[in-house]
Amino acid sequence: MSKIIDLSVTQNGITFPNPFLLASAPPTAYGENIMRAFDHGWGGAVLKTLKPDFMDIKDVTPRFATLKDKNKVLGFQNFELVTKRSLADWLPEIEEIKKKYPKQGLIGSIMADIKKESWQEMAKKVQGAGCDGLELNFSCPHGMPERGIGAAIGQDPELVEQITSWVKEVSEVPVWVKITPNIATPIPQAEAALRAGADGLAAINTVQCLMGVDVENFNPLPAVEGQTTYGGYSGRAVKPIGLRIVSQLGKMGVKSISGIGGVSDWKDAVEYMLLGSTTVQVCTEVMLRGYAIVDTMIDQLTDYLGRKEMSAMDLVGKALPSITSHESLSRIHQIVRHEPEQCVSCGRCVIACSDSGYSALRMLNREILLETEKCDGCSLCTHVCPTGSMSMQGACARL
Ligand SMILES: Cc1cc2nc3c(=O)[nH]c(=O)nc-3n(C[C@H](O)[C@H](O)[C@H](O)COP(=O)(O)O)c2cc1C
CATH class of the missing domain: 3.30.70.20 (Alpha-Beta Plaits)
Known part of the structure; x- marks a missing residue:
């Protein structure tokens, strides 16, 4: 008799049917799309970051650029901002998703100005609509830091601690802090989040970058009427940075990690899990190839776990003891x-x-x-x- 292979994972008491989550980004910008993704088999989703209605969000066009080898996208740049949609648009959609898809995990990503009332209001509304957890976006590297938020928070452990504790005062669901990689070491921001009571960490957000320059007309890329600004790098090229940071958090003893950065197939996800992630989030690969990639990811993870005679949860942190100092090699x-x-x-x-x-x-x-x-x-x-x-x-x- 063939053994049932257990793909489900539990992170901070939230059970996901499989470890594959959509990251906060365009694939989670509309409730209707998230529900379509759940039909494909995604285990959960983190909403495109929500913000208070008084925060004005205007995106620029174009806002993406790619680093390619022939036709294969190796790296992806964006300077898209958080959601442009209002809470009145979002909250009924969250309720509907949870009603129709109670088994999938839904995490509400939130951002606000640096005021206790704003963060607490966002947390209460988003959890009140039915999200299973909250993810605090302290890590968007473009647009938002100019307003003193996004990665500007992640880069300042005092702010990380302050805002996390504001949210924890009112939260009734687990709170994950999303880590910025745009800093020498993630440890001070992670420690600050944990001191304030964060239940888990999500890593990484995008890596600050500049994709290139058009050598004919001298426009830096992506060019918005001839000008550009620094953006966030994602996709396959950033996986080694994500793995490094996740393993640093794992080595600190953090038990609840959602791994993100360059996951394009089941194997990338398993690598993140072996280094301490319980769930794994995907953005760029879905933007390039669509929700359906999860079908193969699920099939291939099932084959792998069957071959290894392991459950998905058994993978978490298995490779961490093999990371050591250079001196000890x-x-x-x-x-x-x-x-x-x-x-x-x-x-x-x-x-x-x-x-x-x-x-x-x-x-x-x-x-x-x-x-x-x-x-x-x-x-x-x-x-x-x-x-x-x-x-x-x-x-x-x-x-
Ligand atoms: C176009 C785009 C928009 C994004 N928007 C958000 C966002 O609103 N909130 C957030 O926390 N992360 C956002 N991200 C970052 C992703 O959630 C993810 O952390 C990052 O892209 C790395 O994962 P990947 O390599 O699978 O894309 C965005 C990424 C992209 C490419």
């Missing part, structure tokens, strides 16, 4: 191994090793020759090889 020396059957004699490994390495590789009659005593074990050749014919082999006596 093994000094056992490894060298490269060359598999001639897979080699196409392109010579890229030889160029890399002679121009940026240790001249341990040569090509003779289209054959790669390795001088083991010269190989420093850096692994550069394995990364430039297009066929996988270079790999690292185990311990070698030379130190």
Whole structure:
């Protein structure tokens, strides 16, 4: 009899049918769309950030740019602001979503000016409409910091602590603080949030960036009538930054983390979970490919968990003990191994090793020759090889 595979996860008492959540962004900008996403199988959603009605939000056009390799988007820039929609638009939609989809988790992302009444009012209204949790947006890196909010809050631990405690005074549902990566270390803001009683952390928001410059007309990109401003970077390119920050929070002992940044398939999500995330949020990949990507993510996570004989919750934090300091890493020396059957004699490994390495590789009659005593074990050749014919082999006596 085949075992039932448990994809469900529970974070701060909120149970999600699977760990895949839509992040706060255009895919969660309308209730109707969120319900369509739930029909596809998403385990939950974080609403596009809501704000008090007196805060005027005017987006600019265009507001997106991409970094591509051929047709594949590697990185995505935006300087979109929070929702332009009013609370009168939103609150009935939240009620409707929760009524129709009681099993999916709905988290209300909120932002306000730095006033106790504003944050408390937002928290009370959004939880009152039925959200299962709140996410405090202390991390939007564009537009909002100019008004002293967004990432300007995340960059100031005192403000993080102050505002989180205001919200905690009135909250009846779990509160997650969304962390900004635009700071040397996430630890002071995370500690401040936890001191104030935050139930969990969500990381990361976008990384401040400037996508490029049109070299013909000198317009920085994305150009809004010839001018630009700094935006937020997301998508595949930011995953290593997200993983680093999530693992730092995991190493601090934080038990409730929602991992975000560059998740494009089930495997990215599993990586975030192994580093301490219970849920994982997705934005850019859905913007590029639509809600339906979750179908494959669910199927492939199910296969993986079946193969590993694990539940989704078993994954959380499993890789954390293997993150250590540079000083503690093994000094056992490894060298490269060359598999001639897979080699196409392109010579890229030889160029890399002679121009940026240790001249341990040569090509003779289209054959790669390795001088083991010269190989420093850096692994550069394995990364430039297009066929996988270079790999690292185990311990070698030379130190
Ligand atoms: C166009 C766009 C709009 C976004 N709007 C919000 C927002 O309103 N509130 C928020 O907390 N994060 C917002 N984000 C950030 C995402 O929620 C997410 O943290 C970030 O994009 C990284 O995840 P990804 O690599 O899966 O896109 C936005 C991102 C994009 C691309």
